[in-house]
Amino acid sequence: MKIATWNVNSLRARADRVEDWLRRTDADVLAIQETKCKDENFPWELFENNGYEVAHFGFSQWNGVAIASRVGLDDVERTFSEQPTFGKGGKDPVQEARAIGATCNGVRIWSLYVPNGRALEDEHMPYKLEWLRQLKENAARWIADDPQAQIALMGDWNIAPLDEDVWDIDYFREKELTHVSRPERAAFEAFLEAGFSDVVRPHTPGPGVYTYWDYTKLRFPKKEGMRIDFTLASPALAQRVGDAWIDREERKGKGASDHAPVVVELD
């Protein structure tokens, strides 16, 4: 079984690309982030015409997550328990469309779009950290309740856990940029301490291996990217991983997302 995650940066703008990619890659499950649409604008036919069931969670032009599967799509959950809300500048807090879960052929898939902290002192940063903490609480409980549970936490984590996960750590430090700060990295590592593991890195060792390249400043041709999209697997699922790769080719050409798809093959 082949499972994948991809921040498509608008599903409607990327519909042809996504369809071509699904056919080419022969993926069984795709966790999608940043659909950037409501249900009424969602391209349902794209998936149905290609033999996939799909569940979507999105209610505005922001965020939006989905799971497409051709091996079953059961027990769909939108948001995780105690998922933090966010109210900018004291506005009424809203539950953002950043997490959707479904069981696909025995594997509990979560498609996750972790909040962007924006800046170290921005009000989005504590939101990001608390969002991750609550997700980790859930994830730890899921494997405590069932040590054999096969769980894949897939998505855009907006964190570069290692210095080699950005093209120049000194640039990030000098500019005091997000994604590499100590609290963000600690929030990520808490998942590893809870028993989850990054099942892609062992098959795609760095340095210089990334999943995202900013559209600006010619980051892609200059090979200046970031590794911020991850699949963290529960112990039982990690045992099944036979191979994994980052589809860097998909970042090329006109009309590409700024993120590459990340694929995990299960035995």
Place this chain on the structure above:
DNA sequence: ATGGTCGTTAGACGA
């Protein structure tokens, strides 16, 4: 030339 882009959408805002 120390910048260089895209998406949502219709003037900004988000990444």
